[in-house]
Amino acid sequence: MGHSYKTPLLTVSDAGLYCADGDFHVDPWQPVDRALITHAHADHARQGSAHYLATDAAGPVLRHRLGDITLEGIAYGASRAINGVTVSFLPAGHVPGSAQIRIERGGEVWVVSGDYKLAPDGLSEPFEPVACHTFITESTFGLPVFRWPDQAEVARDINAWWRDTREAGMIAMLGAYSLGKAQRVLSMLDPAIGPILTHGAVGAITDILRAQGYPLPDTIPVTPDTKAADYPGALVVAPPGALGSTWARRFGKISTATASGWMRLRGVRRRRGLDRGFVLSDHADWDALNRAVAETGASRVMVTHGYTDVFSRHLAAQGLQAEVLGTQYGGDEAEDGPPEAAA
Amino acid sequence: MKRFAEMVRGVDQTTRTTVKLDALAAYLSEAPDQDRLWTVALFTGRRPRRAVPAARLREWAAERAGLPLWLVEESYAVAGDLAETVALILPPPGAPEDRSLTDWIGFLADLAPLDELAKRKAIESAWDRLDTDERFLFNKLITGGFRIGVSQKLMTRAMARATGRDDSDLAHRLMGDWTPETTTWHRLAEADDAGDDASRPYPFYLAYPLEQPPEDLGDPADWQAEWKWDGIRGQLVVRDGQHFTWSRGGELVSPAFPEFARAPDFLPDGTVLDGEILVWSGDTAGHPDSFNALQKRIGRKTVPKTLLNSAPVVLYAYDLLEWQGQDLRSQPLADRRAQLEDLFASLPLDAPLRLAPTVRFTDWSELAERRITAREERAEGLMLKRLSSPYQVGRKKGDWWKWKLDPLTVDAVMIYAQSGSGRRANLFTDFTFAVWNGNDLVPFTKAYSGLSDAEFRQITNWVRRNTRQKFGPVRQVTPEHVFEIAFEGIHESPRHKSGLALRFPRMARWRHDKPVQEANTLDDLRAILAQYG
Numbered sequence: 112m113g114h115s116y117k118t119p120l121l122t123v124s125d126a127g128l129y130c131a132d133g134d135f136h137v138d139p140w141q142p143v144d145r146a147l148i149t150h151a152h153a154d155h156a157r158q159g160s161a162h163y164l165a166t167d168a169a170g171p172v173l174r175h176r177l178g179d180i181t182l183e184g185i186a187y188g189a190s191r192a193i194n195g196v197t198v199s200f201l202p203a204g205h206v207p208g209s210a211q212i213r214i215e216r217g218g219e220v221w222v223v224s225g226d227y228k229l230a231p232d233g234l235s236e237p238f239e240p241v242a243c244h245t246f247i248t249e250s251t252f253g254l255p256v257f258r259w260p261d262q263a264e265v266a267r268d269i270n271a272w273w274r275d276t277r278e279a280g281m282i283a284m285l286g287a288y289s290l291g292k293a294q295r296v297l298s299m300l301d302p303a304i305g306p307i308l309t310h311g312a313v314g315a316i317t318d319i320l321r322a323q324g325y326p327l328p329d330t331i332p333v334t335p336d337t338k339a340a341d342y343p344g345a346l347v348v349a350p351p352g353a354l355g356s357t358w359a360r361r362f363g364k365i366s367t368a369t370a371s372g373w374m375r376l377r378g379v380r381r382r383r384g385l386d387r388g389f390v391l392s393d394h395a396d397w398d399a400l401n402r403a404v405a406e407t408g409a410s411r412v413m414v415t416h417g418y419t420d421v422f423s424r425h426l427a428a429q430g431l432q433a434e435v436l437g438t439q440y441g442g443d444e445a446e447d448g449p450p451e452a453a454a
Numbered sequence: 455m456k457r458f459a460e461m462v463r464g465v466d467q468t469t470r471t472t473v474k475l476d477a478l479a480a481y482l483s484e485a486p487d488q489d490r491l492w493t494v495a496l497f498t499g500r501r502p503r504r505a506v507p508a509a510r511l512r513e514w515a516a517e518r519a520g521l522p523l524w525l526v527e528e529s530y531a532v533a534g535d536l537a538e539t540v541a542l543i544l545p546p547p548g549a550p551e552d553r554s555l556t557d558w559i560g561f562l563a564d565l566a567p568l569d570e571l572a573k574r575k576a577i578e579s580a581w582d583r584l585d586t587d588e589r590f591l592f593n594k595l596i597t598g599g600f601r602i603g604v605s606q607k608l609m610t611r612a613m614a615r616a617t618g619r620d621d622s623d624l625a626h627r628l629m630g631d632w633t634p635e636t637t638t639w640h641r642l643a644e645a646d647d648a649g650d651d652a653s654r655p656y657p658f659y660l661a662y663p664l665e666q667p668p669e670d671l672g673d674p675a676d677w678q679a680e681w682k683w684d685g686i687r688g689q690l691v692v693r694d695g696q697h698f699t700w701s702r703g704g705e706l707v708s709p710a711f712p713e714f715a716r717a718p719d720f721l722p723d724g725t726v727l728d729g730e731i732l733v734w735s736g737d738t739a740g741h742p743d744s745f746n747a748l749q750k751r752i753g754r755k756t757v758p759k760t761l762l763n764s765a766p767v768v769l770y771a772y773d774l775l776e777w778q779g780q781d782l783r784s785q786p787l788a789d790r791r792a793q794l795e796d797l798f799a800s801l802p803l804d805a806p807l808r809l810a811p812t813v814r815f816t817d818w819s820e821l822a823e824r825r826i827t828a829r830e831e832r833a834e835g836l837m838l839k840r841l842s843s844p845y846q847v848g849r850k851k852g853d854w855w856k857w858k859l860d861p862l863t864v865d866a867v868m869i870y871a872q873s874g875s876g877r878r879a880n881l882f883t884d885f886t887f888a889v890w891n892g893n894d895l896v897p898f899t900k901a902y903s904g905l906s907d908a909e910f911r912q913i914t915n916w917v918r919r920n921t922r923q924k925f926g927p928v929r930q931v932t933p934e935h936v937f938e939i940a941f942e943g944i945h946e947s948p949r950h951k952s953g954l955a956l957r958f959p960r961m962a963r964w965r966h967d968k969p970v971q972e973a974n975t976l977d978d979l980r981a982i983l984a985q986y987g
């Protein structure tokens with residue numbers, strides 16, 4: 112491998128992950144000139160940069176969230192040269208439009224995973240392993256206690272809970288992060304059970320993704336005039352923060368649930384104080400993290416948001432050159448659960 | 455075990471009492487007798503005999519899961535529960551099998567005589583037959599501690615629904631020294647004659663904290679006031695020429711308090727007293743000793759003679775629950791008190807029993823003034839009891855109130871943080887606080903509770919950004935935040951750097967308004983010690 116460059120391909124600057132040769136940042140947390148964005152979650156896509164580059168599929172939501180930005184789209188798998196550095200975006204399977212970013216300089220390849228999961232969710236473009244020398248991986252759920260059940264099994268549980276709630280004469284309210292998790296849950300619901308309502312934040316993103324052609328069921332937006340009595344047996348999908356809010360009170364007696372990887376832990380389930388907690392994550396579980404790292408063939412792995420210390424130590428024990436990369440990522444599900452992932 | 459696991463999931467996954475009750479009552483109505491008997495036993499803190507060393511579970515599980523031990527330890531630190539951690543890391547079962555709860559308990563009991571290798575093989579084979587939820591419960595049978603949010607009250611209500619019996623009667627039946635080996639479901643829950651267990655205490659009646667002004671309680675003449683003692687709530691049962699001392703937690707603590715062994719000499723059979731166990735060394739001028747003295751007596755199986763001499767206990771009796779074999783609990787307090795006073799009139803002076811005095815008052819403001827002097831009486835405040843009240847079961851509002859003194863407080867600086875466990879896994883919840891000693895911050899107490907979840911989240915994020923050093927799980931943080939620490943007592947402690955220790959410390963308030971320089975000093979704490987220690 113002919114990479115005899117002195118500077119590493121990517122470093123962490125005050126603004127974020129920086130490629131000096133290409134003079135661009137990946138998912139910067141401060142405004143920069145050129146930002147490559149893995150996906151539209153708030154900890155990865157921030158306002159204020161001069162130029163953005165993201166997948167075509169991520170574009171509409173990115174514009175919705177960041178407003179009037181200078182955004183260039185790129186197709187999955189297409190290459191783009193930036194100051195002699197070649198970049199391409201490959202599916203990360205995290206949320207619709209999400210990508211890993213492959214960066215190549217003279218034969219040396221780095222991949223920034225962004226957030227990812229391996230198991231197909233029926234909506235997001237499925238994860239593709241990308242061979243590289245250095246892999247920058249997330250580790251939100253980088254502990255062996257985190258192992259996800261099959262999505263079909265979770266869908267059965269959610270629909271059963273919805274049905275039981277309807278029988279009990281209550282409205283079901285499911286907390287799910289408004290980009291990604293909410294639409295994934297929507298696509299898992301059985302619309303025959305009852306009407307599906309959405310909180311404004313969820314509805315806006317859902318409408319955008321539906322218009323892009325992602326297969327999503329019909330949903331009814333909750334407005335200030337919405338009355339619970341008009342929608343008996345309904346299920347409401349809302350951001351997790353809305354569950355205990357005054358907003359939720361209009362629905363009277365509700366059964367509350369959330370869908371998140373943290374629900375794997377009994378302590379967290381109990382702390383949330385909800386009626387149900389479904390184990391459903393848009394991040395890779397322990398087995399998937401390990402498989403993803405192995406499949407890249409990378410000899411060097413840098414670990415970001417999550418259980419960075421633990422996962423990098425584990426990888427080092429496998430003979431990899433592993434280190435913790437200090438970043439400011441940690442959002443979406445990290446907010447649903449313990450803030451451990453906010454490290 | 456599947457049905458049991460399903461019930462536990464039903465109880466555990468909701469915060470709604472009615473849903474918990476439905477799940478538990480349904481199970482108790484239909485489960486086989488031996489399974490429901492074990493369920494009641496486990497949920498009331500009775501555990502199967504320990505046949506497998508719990509300490510080895512994590513090693514066996516680590517090897518089984520192909521993980522290094524440190525990774526299991528890290529997982530345990532996050533999950534906060536060993537039984538759960540082990541259940542979660544193991545590979546899926548290879549040969550699922552549904553055996554009853556009682557079967558699995560028997561399976562574990564049979565392992566007792568085996569050597570460690572055989573035990574290990576058996577446990578591994580069990581793990582391979584159980585799904586994650588069942589495994590968690592199976593591991594709990596080994597590690598003990600079935601805390602899944604089933605209160606005594608919920609248990610008796612569910613049993614009441616399953617058996618058609620009255621729940622306070624069931625609460626009484628659940629008291630005492632039974633185990634699934636010594637009784638049957640029928641005897642415990644169904645038989646008209648609840649058996650002849652001489653040791654059986656009555657369910658304790660517990661008071662609610664008084665939050666409204668006492669004037670709201672109405673005519674002072676309807677009420678009896680007593681000091682609220684800072685000791686161990688206990689019941690002394692004398693029947694069949696034997697004595698039994700029970701703690702409020704339902705533990706038989708007779709061996710820890712041999713002073714009461716003489717009780718049958720002067721109390722007739724069929725006597726049950728409710729009161730407070732306190733140290734009475736006689737050198738405190740008519741007052742019991744402070745709780746610090748009692749602390750030496752807590753948690754002992756046997757008591758050395760020297761300790762019996764230096765810290766002898768008495769029962770400060772304030773209620774008579776049974777007299778001459780008659781259950782008096784439905785009589786009004788005024789009548790029970792009169793009988794109690796009669797009983798004490800004939801006791802020998804050296805009996806390890808004292809009649810807890812009542813505090814006389816004619817109006818509420820007079821009583822409020824007495825309350826302020828509680829610490830001088832070595833009390834924590836007052837108890838208010840309606841003279842017409844029966845002795846009820848459990849915590850009931852209306853007739854008994856505890857009117858505690860406001861806690862002592864100091865403003866202290868947070869200097870170390872550690873993450874919590876269980877319900878609070880992954881939040882920083884355990885903090886060490888310091889006060890000033892000159893220019894140094896001297897740690898003097900830890901505190902775990904008192905903040906809201908939102909505040910814990912806020913402080914957790916702050917800790918992450920302001921960690922100076924890590925010592926294992928402990929993080930040293932920038933001394934920047936001041937908290938008001940409330941506590942119930944203070945005493946000297948050579949084991950602590952500060953030379954003193956607090957009782958029931960908790961975070962009363964996050965003093966965002968206070969700069970670090972304005973936190974209290976070690977001298978301030980010593981002054982409180984001199985006054986109340």
Ligand SMILES: [Zn+2]
Pocket residue numbers: 150152155205226443
């Ligand atoms: Zn994300």
Ligand SMILES: [Zn+2]
Pocket residue numbers: 152154155225226416440441442443
């Ligand atoms: Zn993220």
